Amino acid sequence: MNPNRQFVREAALFMREHDRFLVLSHINPDGDATGSALGVVLMLEQLGKQYVVVNEGETPEKFAFLPRFDQLRNLRKQPLEEKFGAVIAVDCADESRMGDVRSLFDSGVRLLNIDHHPTNDGFGDVNLIRTDAAATAEILFDVAEELGVSFTEELALCIYTGLLTDTGGFRYSNTSPRVMEIAARLLSYGVKPGEVAERCLEEITFAHVKILRRALQTLELSHQNLIASITVSVDDFLETQAEREDAGGLVNYCRNIEGVEVGVSFVESEPGVVKVSMRARDRVDVSLVAKQMGGGGHAKAAGCTIRGSLSEVKQKVSLVLEEAVGVKSDE
């Protein structure tokens, strides 16, 4: 038998042989973590099982369109006395990603670990880890088929949300033919692709608009227009009352400008601490650039955190990028 199939069977067996489950995903949950956790919940319901679904902290309100979102318990705000003997952890690359939810484990706990991260060390008693999967939700599709549960529109929506968000709207290189085939199946079960994308990928806060319009004033091209950068200071946050997460995605405005090879955002998260995010098009491997400055990432998306004033950090990064693109900074 295909070993993948064997692991899927063991996961299905785990869900059949226990009666009451703790279902969890990782701290700071994203669309795949939340969609997968709630997808598991819907499968357990169909199997007639009991469950509690928790996260150490809060799940972003933008996922409130997902079924059973109201069941998702924020452990910090709603502590639990109960201990659990059967746990299903989804999308957690290692134990620490589960956060304080581990305090709810019974001493003899049995844990099913379903994940797609290459760094997953198999911390479960039963491990279903497929590093070729674009999302944990992709693996859950197979679990649902193995269990023979019905692909209701709600279940399809949870799985689709995981696929959509972990592939960046079917744009990252992990968007495999298999991802698209599964998406086709999920659409046939009634998922509305526009509505999911609207909630997960398009919605912005008004605070984001406010920080964006200030940041765009700073957008500048340099290095013969090969580099575009954008800057957000601590004052910008104070004056717009925006949170740090409202400044997400600014670097994309830089990278998306025609002719630009590297986009860079400088976000002063606290006085004297600057988060540098870089996005590359074709010619530069920004993970190497980030590494030189003590950070890391992928060839097309990387970053680092540097101590110093905004102008010091910009100066430093500019010099490193000068070498990477082979063109002098224009200053």
Place this chain on the structure above:
Amino acid sequence: MNPNRQFVREAALFMREHDRFLVLSHINPDGDATGSALGVVLMLEQLGKQYVVVNEGETPEKFAFLPRFDQLRNLRKQPLEEKFGAVIAVDCADESRMGDVRSLFDSGVRLLNIDHHPTNDGFGDVNLIRTDAAATAEILFDVAEELGVSFTEELALCIYTGLLTDTGGFRYSNTSPRVMEIAARLLSYGVKPGEVAERCLEEITFAHVKILRRALQTLELSHQNLIASITVSVDDFLETQAEREDAGGLVNYCRNIEGVEVGVSFVESEPGVVKVSMRARDRVDVSLVAKQMGGGGHAKAAGCTIRGSLSEVKQKVSLVLEEAVGVKSDE
């Protein structure tokens, strides 16, 4: 036989029985028009046929990544003396959409019309019109299968580009299971989804950034935050040296703000003429709103053009929207 299959066969026969073709799409070509025209060209090459591929005007440079883009002739800049007896028109809803390219038709011309627009009146001698297709490229996929040509990475890229752009990145409601199934096949032939999305959907001009940062200064919420609007004046165009098309997509910033039901952009295209674009979330049918002001569109995307100063037009639209959302304007 399935009538669809019959039409696909007739289109394939048309391509087999002639030797030299004029291939064209519509004026102001988009991703589906361009991807489909070049997809037809690649099929003709495989069949050993000769062709000239033209457009009345210029094809946007952002599609330069498509194979045979350099073969695309801009008729205005490169007039042609030759007349053609066999024409393949793709993505043209009616004859007028072909523009001046019609001047190249021989008196006894035979025309193959491949399109997906519901309003197509069947102006060809052979018509392959499938209004259930999300894109003309979706129909071409079937033509390629019928012809038995090889799905090279280049051909797959052309078809994928049409699918991606006409579904808004697999987000519009025309994103059917069939679209995703075909996309899965095309990815398996080597298409890189991220690169195509980057070229077709993400790339922006620096002029767009300049107009965006001015426009965002005008972004305001009204009608108890249910409506967000943004304004671009003729002066904004003059001072940023941006073209009209650089102001595209501004309305989405409004609609995407959490809690907003209708986003509106007011773009003064010339002094005293304002283009109003509206995007709705759930509660309002903006096609009805646009219709009241002499425009039209779809429930979630509509618009109209109104004569008057920016402030007059904004006042007028505000009142109509007041009724549509059932909430008084805050002014």
